[in-house]
Amino acid sequence: MAQQAPGGVNADPDSRILLSFLQDQRDAVLKVVEGLPEDAWQKPVVPSGWTVAGMLWHLGGVEQHWLQRVVTGIAEEQSADAEAGEDEEGGYDPEAAFTCALPSADLMANYRDECRRSDAVLAVTPLSAAPRGLGFHHDPEYTSQITNVRWIVLHVIEETAAHSGHLEIARELLDGKIRLGGR
Secondary structure (H helix, E strand, C coil): CCCCCCCCCCCCHHHHHHHHHHHHHHHHHHHHHCCCCHHHCCCCCCCCCCCHHHHHHHHHHHHHHHHHHHHHCCCCCCCHHHHHCCCCCCCCCCCCCCCCCCCHHHHHHHHHHHHHHHHHHHHHCCCCCCCCCHHHCCCHHHHCCCCCHHHHHHHHHHHHHHHHHHHHHHHHHHHCCCCCCCC
């Protein structure tokens, strides 16, 4: 859970609210995908071809890239599971549809694990701190506007919320379930 206990590095009210919004968006993503039949995870429902499996894999990558690598400046080696989620070329392609061949249980566990690792970073990193790994992002012009970890948290909330909405649409198209995420 992203929220800090009183006395932590992000114990001020604004930081606590921001981190609770991050957790709310993560929870919404998981609520939307829970219970989706296994065969639906790999079925693209929009012309661009992304799948629920690919989108959840992408969101785990968002956590890892922004809240772990860019915040800390540390790039950990990828696991075999991480490699299984990438395309054959082995790298992030912003133009490619998000797809992933891993089963749903592995994808949900991966996302939860990435969120826990991100929370561990946020537990010891003030939101006012400067990010240490801006060089890990492919667009230096974009990263030039990033002044602190708070900006990164807001960006992850923004991306998670947008993709949560995408997942809600996919869920409705796949099995008709609606209003599963959000508040």
